[in-house]
Amino acid sequence: MDLNTWGRVSVSVIVVFGFITITVLYMTQKLNGNAVPEILSILLGALATNFTAVVGYWIGSSASSSSKDATIQNMANKS
Numbered sequence: 080m081d082l083n084t085w086g087r088v089s090v091s092v093i094v095v096f097g098f099i100t101i102t103v104l105y106m107t108q109k110l111n112g113n114a115v116p117e118i119l120s121i122l123l124g125a126l127a128t129n130f131t132a133v134v135g136y137w138i139g140s141s142a143s144s145s146s147k148d149a150t151i152q153n154m155a156n157k158s
Contacts, residue, residue, distance in 0.1 A: 091133045098126040 101123050110114045 098130040
């Protein structure tokens with residue numbers, strides 16, 4: 080894997096684990112009957128948006144575009 084790919088994977092892992100962690104913290108606070116800090120709600124919303132972007136990148140059109148770019152690069156290297 081090249082450096083660019085590692086960067087994408089690293090950011091994706093951080094966003095996914097962050098989203099899961101904040102969701103668990105949020106739900107734990109709610110289930111215990113405690114007030115949820117406002118910053119936790121804001122962070123959960125921001126991470127949910129980025130989580131959607133990560134899933135869209137790896138499954139959606141960006142993944143297809145990346146695959147196309149790799150195919151074009153392979154074809155260019157052969158000629």
